[in-house]
Amino acid sequence: MKKVGIIMGSDSDLPIVRKAMDTLTAFGVPFEVHIYSAHRTPDEAGTFAARAREDGFGVLICAAGMAAHLAGAIAARTSLPVIGIPCKSSNLDGMDALLSTVQMPTGVPVATVAINGAANAALLAIQILGVSDPDLAARLDEKKAKDAAAVLAKDKALQDELNG
Numbered sequence: 001m002k003k004v005g006i007i008m009g010s011d012s013d014l015p016i017v018r019k020a021m022d023t024l025t026a027f028g029v030p031f032e033v034h035i036y037s038a039h040r041t042p043d044e045a046g047t048f049a050a051r052a053r054e055d056g057f058g059v060l061i062c063a064a065g066m067a068a069h070l071a072g073a074i075a076a077r078t079s080l081p082v083i084g085i086p087c088k089s090s091n092l093d094g095m096d097a098l099l100s101t102v103q104m105p106t107g108v109p110v111a112t113v114a115i116n117g118a119a120n121a122a123l124l125a126i127q128i129l130g131v132s133d134p135d136l137a138a139r140l141d142e143k144k145a146k147d148a149a150a151v152l153a154k155d156k157a158l159q160d161e162l163n164g
């Protein structure tokens with residue numbers, strides 16, 4: 001199976017990124033995690049992106065806050081799909097990172113999830129890998145069925161409480 005690459009701009013992003021790591025672990029998807037900054041270590045970030053396909057990655061997740069250029073800078077150096085997680089790490093509540101990550105110019109797309117949406121970033125990465133991995137896609141279908149059953153069980157409990 002192809003690996004997922006997770007890159008974060010700072011170790012201060014790690015508490016957010018852990019949800020992506022946990023989700024990938026739960027699905028048995030191999031991943032690597034690195035700290036590379038678009039601003040503080042631009043050479044290392046660019047080299048990682050340029051080599052990612054030959055290094056066995058199938059999709060990259062980039063988490064950064066503030067003026068969050070990491071996902072875009074990585075996407076500039078690879079044709080692998082890139083998912084951006086805007087991190088809430090300033091007094092602008094993550095809106096700065098959201099706009100910096102999502103507003104990419106034509107030709108360099110970044111699939112941007114919600115502010116701090118690390119679990120969804122991992123699920124989207126799994127969906128992308130699942131295009132060519134039926135077993136992985138089936139595990140995702142099972143999770144969706146479980147999630148749906150949990151919601152319906154809560155609705156039933158509510159109806160029972162309200163209607164006796």
Ligand code: RP5
Nearest residue numbers: 009010012064065066087089
């Ligand atoms: C961004 O600046 C990082 O992704 C982080 O979210 C934010 C603050 O970084 P630190 O100053 O905590 O290292 O580049």
